[in-house]
Amino acid sequence: MSVKRKEAALRLVLLFIGLIIAHLGVTLFLLSELGADPFNVLIQGLRLLVIRTGLFMPTHGTVHVCICFLIILILLIADRSYVKAGTLVCMFCGGPIIDFFSWLLSPLGIGGAALPVKLAVLVAGCVILASGMSLVICSEGGTGPNDLVAVVISDKSKIRFGIVRIAVDCLFVLCGFLLGGTFGIGTIVCALLVGPVAELGMKFSRAVVEKCLRRFLPEG
Numbered sequence: 001m002s003v004k005r006k007e008a009a010l011r012l013v014l015l016f017i018g019l020i021i022a023h024l025g026v027t028l029f030l031l032s033e034l035g036a037d038p039f040n041v042l043i044q045g046l047r048l049l050v051i052r053t054g055l056f057m058p059t060h061g062t063v064h065v066c067i068c069f070l071i072i073l074i075l076l077i078a079d080r081s082y083v084k085a086g087t088l089v090c091m092f093c094g095g096p097i098i099d100f101f102s103w104l105l106s107p108l109g110i111g112g113a114a115l116p117v118k119l120a121v122l123v124a125g126c127v128i129l130a131s132g133m134s135l136v137i138c139s140e141g142g143t144g145p146n147d148l149v150a151v152v153i154s155d156k157s158k159i160r161f162g163i164v165r166i167a168v169d170c171l172f173v174l175c176g177f178l179l180g181g182t183f184g185i186g187t188i189v190c191a192l193l194v195g196p197v198a199e200l201g202m203k204f205s206r207a208v209v210e211k212c213l214r215r216f217l218p219e220g
Contacts, residue, residue, distance in 0.1 A: 012086055015141035025126065028122070034119070041173050042173070044176055047059075068091050082143070082151070085141065090143065126189060130201060134198045134204075138205035138206045139205075162195040
């Protein structure tokens with residue numbers, strides 16, 4: 001196997017590790033039952049919009065996949081360098097990982113806990129999500145379609161990722177709400193916290209990626 005292929009494979013491994021960490025955070029976020037994340041508020045709203053047309057009754061997952069494919073298609077036309085193998089890995093592996101962690105953690109009964117406990121779980125979930133997301137982004141093996149929106153805008157505008165992510169998440173929530181989606185305190189915490197924490201974690205994540213590349217690809 002060539003050095004380039006080894007590097008690509010290693011980046012995908014690091015991406016998948018980051019994906020697992022991020023979706024552990026997503027699962028904790030969801031188990032707190034304090035609101036959907038910003039992107040899924042948008043998905044809720046779009047699903048309701050389709051249902052109101054009377055054409056058919058799509059599932060939440062169907063709308064999610066369709067919107068992700070649309071984002072990927074737009075990027076393939078605008079700047080295909082952002083769409084990599086890891087983008088599809090993020091798109092199709094996230095759901096099963098959340099299902100696994102939900103099964104593993106559901107016995108904890110977080111949904112029935114007191115509000116302060118729920119808030120603590122929510123914040124922990126957001127921090128873990130942001131940490132995993134920073135590794136996914138810094139692996140440069142690809143990024144989840146929804147996260148790519150903030151990544152591309154940040155790269156093109158040269159505005160800090162944390163600020164762009166807050167703006168994008170708030171836009172998701174606003175559009176979703178106007179279309180009929182619902183949100184809670186967890187949605188607001190996620191919108192304000194994940195971007196800045198991910199930005200802080202990127203320096204550490206880049207160091208991890210560089211160290212792994214030097215360790216496993218000494219000839220590169």
